[in-house]
Amino acid sequence: MNQTLTPGRVRADVAELLGCEPAEITPEENLFDRGLDSMRMMILVERWRAAGAASLEFPDLAECPELGHWTALLTGDGA
Numbered sequence: 001m002n003q004t005l006t007p008g009r010v011r012a013d014v015a016e017l018l019g020c021e022p023a024e025i026t027p028e029e030n031l032f033d034r035g036l037d038s039m040r041m042m043i044l045v046e047r048w049r050a051a052g053a054a055s056l057e058f059p060d061l062a063e064c065p066e067l068g069h070w071t072a073l074l075t076g077d078g079a
Contacts, residue, residue, distance in 0.1 A: 004051045004052045005048060005051050005052060005053060005074045005075050006075060006077075007071045007075055007077050008022075009051075010048075010067070010070055010071045010074055010075065011025060011067060011071070013044060013047060013048070014031065014036070014044065014067060014070070017036065017040045017043060017044065018031070018034055018035055018036060018040075020034075025067050026067070027066065027067050027068030027071070028066055028067075028068055029066060029067065030065055030066060031065040031066065031067065032065050036065065038058075038062075041058065041061055041062065041065075042058060044061065045057070045058055045061065048074060053074055056073075056074070060073060061073075
Protein backbone atom coordinates (compact mmCIF):
# COMPACT_ATOMS: atom_id res chain seq x y z
CA MET A 1 0.00 0.00 0.00
CA ASN A 2 1.30 3.41 -0.95
CA GLN A 3 1.01 5.95 1.86
CA THR A 4 1.13 8.98 -0.45
CA LEU A 5 -1.53 7.76 -2.86
CA THR A 6 -4.84 7.66 -1.04
CA PRO A 7 -8.20 6.78 -2.59
CA GLY A 8 -9.14 10.47 -2.34
CA ARG A 9 -5.97 11.57 -4.12
CA VAL A 10 -6.44 9.05 -6.94
CA ARG A 11 -10.06 10.18 -7.41
CA ALA A 12 -9.10 13.87 -7.31
CA ASP A 13 -6.26 13.42 -9.81
CA VAL A 14 -8.55 11.65 -12.27
CA ALA A 15 -11.33 14.22 -11.82
CA GLU A 16 -8.90 17.07 -12.39
CA LEU A 17 -7.88 15.69 -15.78
CA LEU A 18 -11.49 14.98 -16.73
CA GLY A 19 -12.62 18.45 -15.68
CA CYS A 20 -15.27 17.24 -13.28
CA GLU A 21 -15.92 16.94 -9.56
CA PRO A 22 -14.44 13.85 -7.89
CA ALA A 23 -17.86 12.73 -6.63
CA GLU A 24 -19.14 12.55 -10.23
CA ILE A 25 -16.96 9.53 -11.05
CA THR A 26 -18.27 6.13 -10.03
CA PRO A 27 -15.80 3.34 -9.18
CA GLU A 28 -17.01 1.08 -12.00
CA GLU A 29 -17.33 3.73 -14.72
CA ASN A 30 -15.16 3.27 -17.81
CA LEU A 31 -12.89 6.31 -17.76
CA PHE A 32 -12.27 6.12 -21.52
CA ASP A 33 -16.04 6.52 -22.02
CA ARG A 34 -15.87 9.48 -19.65
CA GLY A 35 -13.34 11.20 -21.93
CA LEU A 36 -9.95 10.12 -20.57
CA ASP A 37 -7.44 9.60 -23.37
CA SER A 38 -4.01 8.02 -23.52
CA MET A 39 -2.17 11.33 -23.14
CA ARG A 40 -4.01 12.13 -19.92
CA MET A 41 -3.46 8.61 -18.69
CA MET A 42 0.29 9.03 -19.21
CA ILE A 43 0.12 12.24 -17.15
CA LEU A 44 -1.46 10.19 -14.36
CA VAL A 45 1.17 7.45 -14.66
CA GLU A 46 3.99 9.99 -14.35
CA ARG A 47 2.25 11.85 -11.51
CA TRP A 48 1.64 8.65 -9.56
CA ARG A 49 5.15 7.34 -10.17
CA ALA A 50 6.49 10.57 -8.69
CA ALA A 51 4.19 10.06 -5.70
CA GLY A 52 5.63 6.64 -4.97
CA ALA A 53 4.11 4.13 -7.41
CA ALA A 54 7.50 3.64 -9.08
CA SER A 55 6.61 0.36 -10.79
CA LEU A 56 3.35 1.64 -12.32
CA GLU A 57 3.13 1.15 -16.10
CA PHE A 58 0.64 2.41 -18.67
CA PRO A 59 -0.83 -1.09 -19.31
CA ASP A 60 -1.60 -1.43 -15.60
CA LEU A 61 -4.17 1.33 -16.03
CA ALA A 62 -5.24 0.64 -19.61
CA GLU A 63 -6.22 -2.98 -18.98
CA CYS A 64 -9.11 -1.90 -16.76
CA PRO A 65 -9.83 1.85 -17.00
CA GLU A 66 -12.05 2.07 -13.94
CA LEU A 67 -11.49 4.23 -10.88
CA GLY A 68 -12.11 1.31 -8.52
CA HIS A 69 -9.45 -0.83 -10.20
CA TRP A 70 -6.92 2.00 -10.23
CA THR A 71 -7.57 2.82 -6.58
CA ALA A 72 -7.10 -0.81 -5.54
CA LEU A 73 -3.95 -1.07 -7.67
CA LEU A 74 -2.39 2.09 -6.26
CA THR A 75 -3.53 2.02 -2.66
CA GLY A 76 -4.66 -1.50 -1.88
CA ASP A 77 -8.06 -0.03 -1.05
CA GLY A 78 -11.37 0.19 -2.91
CA ALA A 79 -12.76 3.41 -4.37
